[in-house]
Structures are given as structure tokens and as C-alpha cells.
Amino acid sequence: MDPTAEVDGMSKLITNDVNMAQSSEFHVSGHKWRLVIYPSKKDRTETKDHLCFYLRISDRNSLPSNWEVKCSFKLSIVSQTKHVQDISKSFVECYNATEAIKGEYSFILHSVLERYIVNDKVVFCAEITEFKVEPKLLVTSIPRTMGTANRLNIMEMPRVNSRFTWNITQFSSFDGEQHSSYKFTVGPRQWNLVMYPKGKGEGKGKWLSLFLHASDYVTNGPKDSTFAIYKMRVFDQLQRKHYEVPGRDWFGYNASRGKTKFLPLEELYDQRRGLLVNDQIYISIEFLLVPTTEYL
Numbered sequence: 001m002d003p004t005a006e007v008d009g010m011s012k013l014i015t016n017d018v019n020m021a022q023s024s025e026f027h028v029s030g031h032k033w034r035l036v037i038y039p040s041k042k043d044r045t046e047t048k049d050h051l052c053f054y055l056r057i058s059d060r061n062s063l064p065s066n067w068e069v070k071c072s073f074k075l076s077i078v079s080q081t082k083h084v085q086d087i088s089k090s091f092v093e094c095y096n097a098t099e100a101i102k103g104e105y106s107f108i109l110h111s112v113l114e115r116y117i118v119n120d121k122v123v124f125c126a127e128i129t130e131f132k133v134e135p136k137l138l139v140t141s142i143p144r145t146m147g148t149a150n151r152l153n154i155m156e157m158p159r160v161n162s163r164f165t166w167n168i169t170q171f172s173s174f175d176g177e178q179h180s181s182y183k184f185t186v187g188p189r190q191w192n193l194v195m196y197p198k199g200k201g202e203g204k205g206k207w208l209s210l211f212l213h214a215s216d217y218v219t220n221g222p223k224d225s226t227f228a229i230y231k232m233r234v235f236d237q238l239q240r241k242h243y244e245v246p247g248r249d250w251f252g253y254n255a256s257r258g259k260t261k262f263l264p265l266e267e268l269y270d271q272r273r274g275l276l277v278n279d280q281i282y283i284s285i286e287f288l289l290v291p292t293t294e295y296l
Helices: 010-015 110-116
Strands: 002-006 026-028 031-038 050-057 066-078 086-094 101-109 120-133 149-153 163-168 184-186 187-197 207-217 226-234 245-253 254-266 280-288 292-295
Touching: 002 010, 002 101, 031 101, 031 120, 031 207, 050 066, 050 120, 050 184, 066 101, 086 101, 110 120, 149 280, 163 187, 187 254, 187 280, 207 226, 207 245, 245 254
Parallel strands: 002 149
Antiparallel strands: 002 120, 026 031, 031 050, 050 101, 066 086, 066 120, 149 292, 163 280, 184 187, 187 207, 207 254, 226 245, 226 280
């Protein structure tokens, strides 16, 4: 069984300018691999109208510095109807410590990709044929079919399940460098907010620092990094002109992403601004997009 990844919600990847999406890990000849797509490379004018498609070896950190993997492979977008044929491109590549991802940065035009989208789903596939490792490495034998087919489900989050608000009273009495909210569940993960009232790093002393932290997985799918598009807010309690900072990040296990310079303390303590009223503050997170991955 060749590694296959079904993307359910392709239009949301493109319209939300999601930079990168990847499959869960699969195993071939004792090594771990991922299929990686870039819906569009906004930083490359010549590829902004293309989808980029790659095959990446993902266990390179466990290999010696002089490792080298030579292989032949074929990347395909699989037709889900009888009206179009699979589109495939073949590669003969050499992977090493500095080049662990191979493929094509202009694999298919968006206008052509539309022919392969059925019910907002696209099926990507890789076929690895010839394979040679230098130097000879001792690898653990892993069945070729282990974890080779999965679905990346990209759903816009229902508003009722996508928000968490942290109400903090007696804000000025907080001691210590950081404070964490209760955990809450959105998509495949448990999350919590972490606040530094007097700032952290570059923001220390002049900014409120705020981070989103991802911890445990609550689904039975692959325990991969989770991509999230979200907004962090501090509520304006007087005029409802909320202070808002957007984010789009990948979260590995026990990972935090956010801003050391989230909100200037001068603005927070300005009573006319309405962010801190009667020593009370409301900090909110709203998730707009959180893909989930499952084995097929």
C-alpha cells in the first residue's frame, strides 16, 4: 500500500492562506516519511498560483551527520472520478542532513487542481521504489503498510465550541512570573493560555506577554503537530473595541506559541481604554481553523 493522504477541506487551506500541510508519518525501509504540500508559496511570485508537493524524510535527527538516502519515487494527485487521469511526476533524489525534503515547488496549477477536487477533497499519493542508504545503517524492520493512509480533515470551527474566555479578578495582586488558565478542549488537543503579567523576554517590564499552549491529545488519531489559526483578545469592557492579535502556528506536544509583546502595559493600565476595569481583565482565544488527522 503506497502512502496516501486525503485532504478534506482543500478550499479552506487555500482561502485561509495556510502555508503548509503534512501527512502523519509513514514507514518505508525502516525510515519515517511525510507527504508535505504547500497550497501556495506567497513568498515566491513564480509559484503563487501553484500547489507545491514534496516527500520529506522525517527521522533525520536520529541519523548520523553523514547519512545519505538515495531513492526513486513518484508523487501523484489521484483522480476521484473517471473524467480526469491521475497526475504524476517521477523523481530520482538524494536526501541528506541538509536536504531532507524533495519534490516540486510548482507541482500543479490551482486552476488544474480544481479538476481533482471532489466534495472539497483531494487525494495525494507517493510511491517509493528504488532505495539506497549510505552509510549502511542499522534500522528496525517496520511493516511497509504501517500508517500509510490518513485523512487531514480541515474544518472551520463552530463558534459555540471554538472559544474560551479567561476571567481574571484582582489582576494587580498576581505574584510570580506566569499564570495559566484552566485547560480546555478544541479539536484534537487540550489547550490552555499562559500569561506573563509583567512581560517575558523582549516584552519584560513593558508588555503583557500571552501564549497559547497545546498539551494532551484527546483523539485516537496520529499524535502529530497540530496547525491552528486563532485570535487572542483582551476584551474592552467599556466600548467593546477589543484588543486582538491573530495567530497561525504549528503546535507539537507541550508546545507554546504566542507573543512576548502582546499588549503594551501602558495601554492595559489606561483606564479610558477599558481593558482593565475594577482590577478585572477578560482574555479570550477563538479558534478559526484546527485540522485533525485520522488513519484510514
